[in-house]
Structure formats: structure tokens, C-alpha cells
Amino acid sequence: MAVTTTSANSCPPDCGFRRNGCYAESGPLALHWRSVSAGQRGCSFDELLQEVSTLRRGALWRHNQAGDLTPSAPGTIDARLLARLARANQGRLGFTYTHYRPTQPNQAAIRRANQWGFTVNLSAQTLAQADAYAALGVAPVVVVLPVGTTKPVRTPEGRLVVVCQASVGNTDCSNCGICQQRDRSAIVGFPAHGAGAGRVQAVFFEGKTI
Ligand code: SF4
Secondary structure, three states: OOEEEEEEHHOOOOOOOOOOOOOOHHHHHHHHHHHHHHHHOOOOOHHHHHHHHHHHHOOEEOOOOOOOOOOOOOOOOOOHHHHHHHHHHHHOOOEEEEEOOOOHHHHHHHHHHHHOOEEEEEEOOOOOHHHHHHHHOOEEEEEEEEOOOOOOEEEEOOOEEOOOOOOOOOOOOOHOHHHHHOOOOOEEEEEEEOOOOOHHHHHHOOOOOO
């Protein structure tokens, strides 16, 4: 399955996991991400669009195993670039996640991308935030979970959170694809993992959703 990585300067400055447990900041992915961020690997945005538009029709692909959507200003998604990416994806099954806050401009950009078939999940840091994001009705939602979670849980408002089956070793994205399904009712949960799992879990339990 095709996967992309975007330079670290795409991440929103107020992401609660930035330098605070983000799984991509450790392990082999961190080495690759650093090279991309330093401009030693990678391609231009136009070249990315070209690559996406030549994927076979119906192909599942994941944007941003590390990094986030391209900003136009700190904290604001570049709606024009996201729209171009969504257009390039048409006929393919692209999906991604974003830690940008769902401000009104960001909501509009994310809603439009989803309407055009490019799935952008809102990433929540706590179950209460997952409820708040789901209530917006603009995009599917994912959330971190405590280390070692293997069974579904419920949010404070009763929404179902299913555990990513890749995280428990039962499958991989190419055989699952739930994160690409825009109309799913379930929130997808990712148990904290990697070298920063303890800090991610602390954010989850302390409810600091800055
Ligand atoms: S829930 Fe499925 S599609 Fe989403 S990350 Fe896990 S394996 Fe991949």
C-alpha cells in the first residue's frame, strides 16, 4: 500500500503530542521523517499529486504516516492544496489523519476533502475530545487509547471506539481499511505505543487537549 510522509513543519504547532510522545519521533520512522524534513528525500507537492493520480483506481493509500496536512499559516490547513490533493485522489481510496484543530476554516477544508472522497480523520487526544469532534459531523474521528488496550471502549457520550487491529497484530491497513470509511459510526482507537507511549497516555488521562 502506498504511504506518504510529510516534513515535520507541516504539524500544527499546538499538537499535544509534538515532542511529547508522537510515535513518529522515535524508531525507524523517525530516521526517515528526519530525512524528509531536511529535504534529503521526497518530492514536490505537484509531484505528489502526479503520483496519486497515477495510482490504480480503487487503490487504498495512506497519506502521512508522519507529518500532517500542509498549512497556509500556523494552525490553518491550506484549503487550496488539500482540495488539489482530494481531486488527484478521485477514484482512489486515500485516507489520512489530522491534528489541526477543527476551527471553522479547517472544518470547511476537511469537510470538502471528505465530500470529494479523500478521507481526513480528525485525531482526538482524549475520549471527551473524540465526542466533541464526532459531534461536529464533518469527518470521521480517531483517538489515542491507553497502552495495551485491546477491547472496544465507549466515550463519555456512549460512542463506540474500536481498537485498530493492526495495533494488536491481527491485520494491516491494506486488509482493513476502516480508517478510509468516511461514513463509519465507530471511532477508531490507537493504543499508545512506541518510545513516547507514556507521555501520550499521560495526555489521554490528564485530558489536556490544549
Ligand atoms: S484501523 Fe485499519 S485502516 Fe486504520 S490504521 Fe488500523 S489497520 Fe489501518
